[in-house]
Amino acid sequence: MLPRYYSYIQFEDYFQKILNTLDGSVLKDLVIGESVLKRSIYGLKIGSGKVKVLAWSQMHGNESSTTRAICELLRRSDLEHMLENIELYIIPILNPDGADNWTRVNANNVDLNRDAVLLSQPESIVLRKVFDDFQPHYCFNLHGQRSIYGSKNGSIPAQLSFLAPAGDKNKNLSAARIKAMHVINSINTDLNHHVNGIIGRYNDDFNINCVGDFMMSNLVPTVLFEAGHSGDDYSRDEVSILVYKALQIALKSVFTSHLLKVAVVNAYESIPEMSKAYVDIWIKNYKSPAGIKHLCIQFHEQVQDGKLYFIPILIGVNREDVLNGHRVIDLSDDDSFKNDLIVEDNFEIYSESLNITIFAN
Known part of the structure; x- marks a missing residue:
């Protein structure tokens, strides 16, 4: 596994080794754009199923745990079987300049997760073009959170956190949002007893400039993943494996239909809210x-x-x-x-x- 910090060149070398193990048919058109500093942004499309899932990581450059989890997913020997009914589009690092410099923002000092409407940055334009062209049925927005989060009473840290973002200022429970909640509920059910702390739930205040909120406003079920912190896991090795497992569960859960709205919402709201405790x-x-x-x-x-x-x-x-x-x-x-x-x-x-x-x- 990659260490928590790696240069972009290190990532490219590691990523290429993974690609060398995959079917050659997925290796076309890998470079989908460039960052501010002209680093290549990669996109990888795998599988040919009917359910399309778009996942992107490290739009904040100093949040590498989910990228490491994606790499572990791609290394699976049964990846092809797991994606039998899925077409998965992965952008492993959306913000190469921020990743190399270990900063949240890109080289223009812009937070890409506040650029969903303006599209002022080349990286934001790359993601929007993929979203428009690929037309996903689900989006997985992969992040890492600071070590300040825990339960409301401060007794337990939050090692993983999730959000089904609101798609409008009234926080309506659209069909897309219910589907995103169901994915999160599935992860919580399967992983709740494996985390060293809690699985937490983020605040759902609406901001159309945030990418997840924007995509949910377009009625595409979007799940925010947050790799958190617990104990001495400052290398984030433990939580990277947990995110890898959460991705596996999430990919299996996208096939459920005829969801009972009340049951889904109740289960989702039972996931504890977090505080900066x-x-x-x-x-x-x-x-x-x-x-x-x-x-x-x-x-x-x-x-x-x-x-x-x-x-x-x-x-x-x-x-x-x-x-x-x-x-x-x-x-x-x-x-x-x-x-x-x-x-x-x-x-x-x-x-x-x-x-x-x-x-x-």
């Missing part, structure tokens, strides 16, 4: 002359010399919205703490016994 490190009960008690630290991800580094940054003190951390250091009952925690005036933090060096925001 988590930080990467939460230092609790630090007693200082200033009365500081809870220090909230988040990792800043930065690529240098081809490697991804996680730089801990203090992002707040005594924040009421923070309810938990992926690493919790409670100084009131931590026997390993040797009272060597130093908090500088600029809020840089050091402790040899806790093995932390945290930088000011």
Whole structure:
């Protein structure tokens, strides 16, 4: 499997190796467009079934887990059998420049997921052309989420999350939206007991500039996949495998017909909503002359010399919205703490016994 960060050249080499194992008939017209910096954008069409599924990943360049999951799907020895009744169109990386630079935006500093209507960027135009030409029956919009999400009470992190986007400002339950909810319900049923945390549900406020909302407004069932975080899985290896499994389930579930609307909606709404309740490190009960008690630290991800580094940054003190951390250091009952925690005036933090060096925001 690819590492969490890879250069675009690394991806192209890996992708080519996968292509070499596939039937040669799928290797036509692979380059479907170019990024701002003239990197090739690839599209791969597999299968010849009646149900058309369009899946795209890494429209945000620093969200690589779903691309890795797609690569695992393509490596399956029984891929042809799995797609017996499906025609699957995959865009593995929509934002090559952002992927190479490990940024959310493209080389013009535009969030492609806010460009569905304007189509101001070449990458957005590529996706729209595929959507118009391919005319999918389902769309899978593949993303990765930050490590800040968890259950409403902050007790459990969200390792996977999904959304059946609204297709209008009134959030009507169209037939397309019910179908998308059914796909998510199928994933939740099959994977709920395999996640290290919860499977969460995103807020469905409508924004026509978001690609998923736009496609749902065109009455195409669209499922937002979000690869989340739990525990020490900062490599996102565990969640990439979970997304791979979720894709398998999703592809099987698109054949269900005659869905009972009430049952589908009730099952979908039973999936817990999430909140931004988590930080990467939460230092609790630090007693200082200033009365500081809870220090909230988040990792800043930065690529240098081809490697991804996680730089801990203090992002707040005594924040009421923070309810938990992926690493919790409670100084009131931590026997390993040797009272060597130093908090500088600029809020840089050091402790040899806790093995932390945290930088000011």
